[in-house]
Amino acid sequence: GAGVSQSPSNKVTEKGKDVELRCDPISGHTALYWYRQSLGQGLEFLIYFQGNSAPDKSGLPSDRFSAERTGGSVSTLTIQRTQQEDSAVYLCASSLSTGRASYEQYFGPGTRLTVT
Amino acid sequence: GENVEQHPSTLSVQEGDSAVIKCTYSDSASNYFPWYKQELGKGPQLIIDIRSNVGEKKDQRIAVTLNKTAKHFSLHITETQPEDSAVYFCAASITEYGNKLVFGAGTILRVKS
Numbered sequence: 001g002a003g004v005s006q007s008p009s010n011k012v013t014e015k016g017k018d019v020e021l022r023c024d025p026i027s028g029h030t031a032l033y034w035y036r037q038s039l040g041q042g043l044e045f046l047i048y049f050q051g052n053s054a055p056d057k058s059g060l061p062s063d064r065f066s067a068e069r070t071g072g073s074v075s076t077l078t079i080q081r082t083q084q085e086d087s088a089v090y091l092c093a094s095s096l097s098t099g100r101a102s103y104e105q106y107f108g109p110g111t112r113l114t115v116t
Numbered sequence: 117g118e119n120v121e122q123h124p125s126t127l128s129v130q131e132g133d134s135a136v137i138k139c140t141y142s143d144s145a146s147n148y149f150p151w152y153k154q155e156l157g158k159g160p161q162l163i164i165d166i167r168s169n170v171g172e173k174k175d176q177r178i179a180v181t182l183n184k185t186a187k188h189f190s191l192h193i194t195e196t197q198p199e200d201s202a203v204y205f206c207a208a209s210i211t212e213y214g215n216k217l218v219f220g221a222g223t224i225l226r227v228k229s
Contacts, residue, residue: 004159031215033216033217035217042219042220042221042222043160043205043207043217043219043222044219045216045217045218048214048216050214056214056216058216059216091159091160095215103148103150103165103167103209103211103215104150104162104165105150105162105215105217106162107152107159107160107161107162108159109157109158109159110158110159
């Protein structure tokens with residue numbers, strides 16, 4: 001079946017502009033995660049959604065970052081007033097459940113964001 | 117919070133030899149330990165995982181071992197092939213707290229033919 005998809009694959013933006021990154025999880029997966037992969041910081045957790053529960057935003061680096069998940073499926077990560085340090089690959093992952101049923105997280109190909 | 121350390125940062129082996137990558141974690145509450153393989157330009161791919169109630173798990177040429185007392189776990193790849201060349205990441209999480217993965221820094225594995 002189809003895996004996790006992300007768009008765009010690449011995004012170049014000017015410092016100060018807002019960007020939106022999209023994630024389409026695997027159908028039926030109730031949990032959705034965003035991670036960031038940068039040269040200096042490795043892979044770091046940003047935010048996760050589980051069903052209709054309030055999202056866990058504990059990994060967001062600043063209030064310029066926000067995310068939403070509509071209808072329990074597609075998610076959008078928004079970065080406002082982008083800074084050069086926001087340049088990284090943004091990865092989305094989905095999981096069947098965060099409960100006992102399944103822990104495996106499956107990643108999309110990522111969006112490479114470059115802030116000039 | 118959880119901290120995961122991974123060694124070595126780079127590893128070169130001859131085709132057919134074995135490769136071992138080691139990780140240590142700090143939070144004794146962590147109970148889920150996946151390993152991911154990442155090829156250039158792609159997202160991480162889950163290759164094997166282990167839960168804290170198990171000491172070892174094997175899948176063909178790949179095996180993972182977990183020592184809860186010492187808080188370390190290792191990835192073993194036997195009979196390496198050129199297509200095993202990639203970056204490998206270990207991770208740890210507490211499944212009851214949202215299963216948010218904390219990753220090691222990664223190991224670049226090169227298999228020379």
